[in-house]
Amino acid sequence: MRSDPLRDPVRFVDERTGAAPFLRKALRYAFPDHWSFLLGEVALYAFVVLVATGIYLTFFFEPSTGQIVYHGPYAPLRGVQMSEAYRSVLDLSTTVKSGLLIRQTHHWAADVFVAAIVIHLLRIFFTGAFRKPRELTYVIGVTLLFTALLEGYLGYSIVDDLLSGMGLAIGNGVALSAPVVGGALGRLLWDGPFPGGPAFEPRMFIAHVLLLPVLLATLIGAHLTLVAARHHTQFRRDARTTERRVVGIPSFPGQAPRSLGLLALVAALLFALGGLVQINPIWLWGPFEPWLGTNGAQPDWYLGWLIGALRLMPGFDVTIGSYTLIPNPFWGGVLFPTVVLVVLLAFPWIERRRSGDRATHNLLDRPRDAPGRTAFGLALLSWVVLIFFAGSADRMTVFFGWNYVTQIWVYRVLVWVVPVVVFFGARRVCRDLRDAERIERVAEATARAPEPGPGGA
Amino acid sequence: MSAGARIAALAALAWALGAAAASASQPPIVRPGNEARLSTPELGRELFAANCARCHGPLGQGRFAPSPGIFPNGGQGPPLLGVGRQAADFYLRTGRMPLREPHEQPERTRVELTAREIAALEGYVAALGGGPPIPAPDPARGNLAQGFQLFTEHCAGCHQAVAAGGVVTGARVPPLDQATPTQVAEAVRIGPYVMPSFSRSDISDVQLDSLVRYVEYARRPDDAGGWGIGHLGPFPEGMVTWLIAAVLLVAACVLIGERLRRS
């Protein structure tokens, strides 16, 4: 037999794994063709970069709050007492040759990862891709989003710098505000009162490098398996794209170079940011101490909606006599994100009940085709986005000179008024667009219809 | 108007409103006609009477109650007896004084007074009741690490970790990138407007040298990571994520996607 560089390896693998039938189907799997279907892949590739850069960082990071005095090359911190964790990140940033590049790429990848998930979620929501039979895929996706938020929070908090330490204090305050169990929950997670026992730092570390990445990877695997098992949804394009038949580009040779190219471009952008745009310069903040604070302290962007909610709340604890029942951070830090999470998770079933539509859907809606869903989604989005902007009101004071207290009061009104306006406005626009199309179709049909003969029709 | 033009117009309006609120312009300086022929003390007296007395009182004793007829809110201003050259130098050289309205926050503006006029007014204020001289900090003698620690403990809460400015309820906190070492030292000792003041028993002169050295460093801190994007932390980082990264990635998807329709 002549040796065949292509067939020999294929035969070798199939004889030992039986993979050929699967590969034959997989290589010709149909990917419906629309640019917005690539957004989920962007998130996936950001995750790949996160894992790769994260593994490198774990080889240098020291997850310990043991105190040492710094004697390294960064002058403004020489002679300063700090934790081993902070010192190890300082060394990564100043001494390890590509340490700062990998650190910054890792952090940019986290910010971009969550942003990509959000953009992907918006596409899924406004095209109705979450409907039967994909509710499970969607639920896994929403869970991925909120897991990613926690993972990112832990990631920048293990560094023990002033900025993230303030964020941990707030996290502790929010945990304490949980109804009934708050006090116990805070003590349990932090191993005592804030700033926590010596076990807290390793706890965050192991959650960040093992527990949550494994959870994320498992959920992503399940998410992708379900997507393939039920096949991708598609837009209605021509007579061939129906609820029963999917038309698209085969994964090989058509889709594969596109997806791999996107992987390379996402990685390129993240490394470009990691090398050229500074992120989280922890040497400028200094190490965390519970009695220190800096102005302009913010969490990473994907938690900005929570700081906005915390800042907007008027100052009251719910009390009975002198006993506190519901501490103030509960409303913005616990109730608000829980409401958003529950609404997002339950939405496929909420929509099914409201519309009575229990059929299987493989064809996507355009946003205008589902006015109720689009209006609700935009209203919910405007609510969250306005609260997010309220969290940066102090920056607006610094840049534009707007009075801070006035801004807070304006936002307190806007966050309730604007979503209502957006809901009714968006619904009207969708309906008008649909009606306009229907009128156009009728006009075209009558224009093509034969003239009635003499004697009338 | 296109959507883009509308957004640009709104942004300009917002900036203008804010700039107006920040009110970065001084009232016009009233100068004596024969200024060049006056001696320095005489000039100081004339300038004070024409520009400062309406709020600070003709002898710098202060006006505690509003004086109707002077400004819509009446002229009110703190007494200047004993504030010394130090305070006069700070407020005049940074353009914080003269103030347009008594209830406004004094902020850094373009200085309309000439150097001679400032020196004359400083002399006049110093003669009002003595007071501290202009400090002479020496940042080169200071220790950068000590300065960073002092700044974080005493200043960062309002001014932000690298002096990029900030907010306190009811007032704006300025960034320090334009402050000279002398002005930083003066502000630390005076505590202008609602800023706390720190005396020698709290921050010694040696410590002040270190503090000033750190403020100088903070103007151009170590940006080993690349473009510093304002050293404000997650706020500009989020803007880069959405306005640069997300835009580029969506553009990449649009570019790569949809082969069938194009070919």
Place this chain on the structure above:
Amino acid sequence: MRPRELFVALLAIVGLARRRRRRRERPARVVPPGAPSPRAELAVLALLLVAALCGAGFVVAYFVHPNTQVLGAALAGALAAIGAALVVTAQHLVVTEEVEEDYPTPNPEEQEAVAQIVAESGSRLTRKRLLGAAAGLAGGALGAALIAPAVSFGPLFDSSSMYATPWRRGRRLVDVDGNPLRAEAIDFASFYTAFPEGADRESIAAAVVVVRLPPATLRLPPGREGWAPQGILAYSKICTHAGCAIALYRTPKFAPTQPGPALVCPCHYSTFDPARGAAVEFGPAGRPLPQLPLTIDAAGELRAAGNFSGPVGPAWPGVRSHPAS
């Protein structure tokens, strides 16, 4: 068979065999053919060359000039060039084709078969409900046993650590360097951070912020007469909203035109009035900052005259955090 017929038969067999061999050598195409594109191939070659140069550049820079910007640009360049090469391949070097597939259809028979298998397997069970309850009991107990060690993550039931403070009557106030605070050194219009002498500074119940106000302007809650000797006040430096440090102090130099004194938190701008027992003036904090009573000892140094007026830091459900009315 006659020789001529044998010859024709042989020809036919050979001809058939040849046709079958030809069919085996030329099966129908799965992927349709496409026209070559030499320019695109050239572009891909060039891009891959650029990628190789950038990659090599990264390795060289790593040893010669490991500057973060140079390394990042080199690596990004290599990846971008590879990405561009792949995109060019996708657009111009791979045939454009569409395939169609059926969406998966429901499997009612398999669903029924699965249900049937499970149902039929229980034919020997007569007390299904009881067995199910017992299994639930066993599983629940095992689950509780597996979870139980988690209560040791921290002091779950013992909340005394949340109330404990390192302050005692008579303990001296010291600054961050350990020097005692003298009353005469506490200026008006300034603020100081103080800790209990000899205690753990990391505890949130340790740090206090000390300010001095004119005694005539003080309006402290009842029962705190004497807590502020000479108008010197000490409040916990940890915000009662969510636990950040109260790092801002607003202090007017001229009361008629400037906002009054306030301790402010940088996280959510909770604003506390030190003249009125750190009552909340603005912001989301739900209760005032706890106040530490002070005395001035014979040597003129500040000492604590007791413990805080209430629990330090953010509240939790059930804590007696509000002043008993």
